[in-house]
Amino acid sequence: MLxxxxxxxxxxxxxxxxxxxxxxxxxxxxFDGTRVNYAAGVLSSGSGHTTxxxxxxxxxxxxxxxxxxLTAAYLDTVDIFYTSLLNQQTGNLSGAEQSALQAWVAAGxxxxxxxxxxxxxxxxxxxxxxxxxxxxxxxxxxxxxxxxNHPLIAGVTTLPYGTTVDWSxxxxxxxxxxxxxxxxxxxxxxxxTGFDVGGRVVVxxxxxxxxxxxIANGDNTTFAQNLIEWAxxxxxxxxxxxxxxxxxxxDGNDDNTDACLATCEPASCGDGFTWDGEEExxDGNDDNADDCLDTCALASCGDGFxxxxxETxxDGNxxDGDACTxxxxxxxCGDGFxxxxxEExxDGNxxDGDGCESxxxxxxxxxxxxxxxxxxxxxxxxxxxxxxxxxxxxxxxxxxTTTTDDSTAGSDSGTGGxxxxxxxxxxxxxxxxxxxxxxxxxxxxxxxxGADSSGADDGCGCAQSQPAGAPALALLVxxxxxxxxxxxxxxxx
Numbered sequence: 001m002l003x004x005x006x007x008x009x010x011x012x013x014x015x016x017x018x019x020x021x022x023x024x025x026x027x028x029x030x031f032d033g034t035r036v037n038y039a040a041g042v043l044s045s046g047s048g049h050t051t052x053x054x055x056x057x058x059x060x061x062x063x064x065x066x067x068x069x070l071t072a073a074y075l076d077t078v079d080i081f082y083t084s085l086l087n088q089q090t091g092n093l094s095g096a097e098q099s100a101l102q103a104w105v106a107a108g109x110x111x112x113x114x115x116x117x118x119x120x121x122x123x124x125x126x127x128x129x130x131x132x133x134x135x136x137x138x139x140x141x142x143x144x145x146x147x148x149n150h151p152l153i154a155g156v157t158t159l160p161y162g163t164t165v166d167w168s169x170x171x172x173x174x175x176x177x178x179x180x181x182x183x184x185x186x187x188x189x190x191x192x193t194g195f196d197v198g199g200r201v202v203v204x205x206x207x208x209x210x211x212x213x214x215i216a217n218g219d220n221t222t223f224a225q226n227l228i229e230w231a232x233x234x235x236x237x238x239x240x241x242x243x244x245x246x247x248x249x250x251d252g253n254d255d256n257t258d259a260c261l262a263t264c265e266p267a268s269c270g271d272g273f274t275w276d277g278e279e280e281x282x283d284g285n286d287d288n289a290d291d292c293l294d295t296c297a298l299a300s301c302g303d304g305f306x307x308x309x310x311e312t313x314x315d316g317n318x319x320d321g322d323a324c325t326x327x328x329x330x331x332x333c334g335d336g337f338x339x340x341x342x343e344e345x346x347d348g349n350x351x352d353g354d355g356c357e358s359x360x361x362x363x364x365x366x367x368x369x370x371x372x373x374x375x376x377x378x379x380x381x382x383x384x385x386x387x388x389x390x391x392x393x394x395x396x397x398x399x400x401t402t403t404t405d406d407s408t409a410g411s412d413s414g415t416g417g418x419x420x421x422x423x424x425x426x427x428x429x430x431x432x433x434x435x436x437x438x439x440x441x442x443x444x445x446x447x448x449x450g451a452d453s454s455g456a457d458d459g460c461g462c463a464q465s466q467p468a469g470a471p472a473l474a475l476l477v478x479x480x481x482x483x484x485x486x487x488x489x490x491x492x493x
Contacts, residue, residue, distance in 0.1 A: 076104075143160045148174070289308045
């Protein structure tokens with residue numbers, strides 16, 4: 001099976017982030033000589049593990065005495081169980097031992113299986129329940145190559161071994177090194193790799209790697225120290241701030257409204273949690289008919305999706321002349337908008353006779369071709385104002401009228417002005433004439449006592465004279481009246 005490796009970001013986080021605090025005085029357990037293939041291989045007392053045992057104790061841990069049987073009572077006293085090289089006759093586990101071991105791992109125990117070419121079914125008895133099975137021996141005298149990024153292989157490149165085996169494993173295991181034939185030599189199973197049993201399991205292909213015969217070769221010492229540190233540290237969990245292989249992020253909190261969820265997955269639209277500052281909503285589905293779109297934006301009129309129970313339509317535009325108005329309501333007669341190709345008019349009311357009928361058709365009075373506007377009337381020529389009357393020439397003072405007497409030839413020397421001459425110069429007053437004696441009487445001021453054409457006989461032979469010029473004055477007054485009437489007539493409109 002191909003090895004899984006950590007992403008670069010995860011690797012950097014693991015290398016730069018300090019390990020979680022070690023548990024105080026972790027206890028290492030193992031089998032005694034009745035279950036290990038040779039006495040030197042016993043972890044607690046064998047001469048083959050003095051170097052490893054020293055590293056364990058230097059880290060503050062304790063190595064417990066070995067046990068002939070895996071019981072719940074013994075396992076409850078240890079934190080880590082190390083198999084060493086199993087005895088070919090007694091290394092296999094009984095059903096009761098398997099049950100006790102599995103319960104212990106589920107409670108958080110760390111199992112380290114140092115496999116070897118002996119007693120292959122014994123190793124399968126430890127791990128087959130976890131998907132690691134099919135152990136088989138492969139050519140020896142080779143070097144394993146570490147690959148990937150994990151605390152177990154920090155600073156490790158080569159892992160020399162003597163004889164080795166490989167195995168098959170499931171998807172919840174992470175391969176950290178491959179052997180000479182490019183199959184797995186080192187795997188780890190823990191919560192960060194998807195191993196959800198509870199504890200952790202490590203399997204590597206040759207127990208000699210950590211015995212005195214090989215521990216100083218290559219990077220085996222570094223691996224041993226990494227293993228001791230890792231095994232006695234609390235198992236990394238999501239939310240501890242340490243980015244591991246099965247985590248895409250780990251911000252050390254359980255806040256589901258930031259960029260990293262409490263499940264150590266990056267926040268994203270559709271995860272069911274509203275990311276502060278990035279999403280308006282997140283209902284965890286792709287239904288665009290509810291109040292939250294699949295883009296994590298709140299539903300609104302004009303978004304192009306019909307929100308159930310809220311909108312009757314939504315065509316995603318601002319056109320009020322189509323079948324769906326900008327209020328996300330189906331167009332209808334009386335909504336105040338003229339629907340193109342459907343309505344002739346829409347005045348937003350149900351009144352008939354106002355130009356637009358209640359069925360959104362134009363009123364009859366407004367139907368048809370509009371009337372033609374007539375030409376404006378022509379304004380007549382204004383009336384002509386008559387010429388003003390002409391003022392007559394001033395009268396010329398006439399010669400005085402001479403009164404003659406039938407009986408006496410006396411003459412009147414006074415000359416009177418002609419009254420018809422108007423404002424002209426006044427003639428001599430007739431009364432200024434000389435008084436003459438007459439046989440028949442006398443006339444004073446030029447008045448003839450005889451009858452003539454200008455006088456009237458009074459029956460006594462005396463003419464009753466009229467002042468000279470009286471007829472002319474009368475004519476002058478009459479002419480003035482006539483002229484005045486003409487002027488008034490001319491002023492009338």
